[in-house]
Amino acid sequence: xxxxxxxxxxxAWNIDTATRLATRHRARRVDIRPLAWARAVxxxxxxxxxxxDLARPLLTVTTPGTRAPLVxxxxxxxxxALTTGIHQLPVIHLDADDERACxxxxxxx
Numbered sequence: 001x002x003x004x005x006x007x008x009x010x011x012a013w014n015i016d017t018a019t020r021l022a023t024r025h026r027a028r029r030v031d032i033r034p035l036a037w038a039r040a041v042x043x044x045x046x047x048x049x050x051x052x053d054l055a056r057p058l059l060t061v062t063t064p065g066t067r068a069p070l071v072x073x074x075x076x077x078x079x080x081a082l083t084t085g086i087h088q089l090p091v092i093h094l095d096a097d098d099e100r101a102c103x104x105x106x107x108x109x
Contacts, residue, residue, distance in 0.1 A: 004073075006073060009106075010106050013103050015073045015102075017101060019073070022057065026092070027057040027092050028090070031088055032087060032088065036082055039079055044079045052076045055090070056074075058073060058077060058089055058090070059071070059091075059094060060072065061093070062096070064107050065107075074089070077089060
């Protein structure tokens with residue numbers, strides 16, 4: 001089975017690698033309401049979203065040259081949470097070394 005990937009514009013991350021690396025980091029709860037707008041541009045399957053585990057942390061990274069975290073895993077969890085009135089989810093933010101280790105393409109490789 002191929003590794004799960006998140007692709008956005010000219011960037012891509014291996015989510016299986018990111019998930020393994022995330023075990024070294026601590027989750028914190030974050031307000032996800034500011035992310036609601038992005039569901040319009042991320043492909044969400046509502047049937048799949050209805051089955052996701054909201055206890056599983058979202059994974060975020062910061063790309064080189066930016067400061068705002070980017071969700072690379074968890075958009076279906078965000079959708080389910082927001083449509084059921086949940087406003088906070090656990091998030092693990094990968095550090096720069098881990099972001100680079102799971103990045104497949106984009107930026108300076």
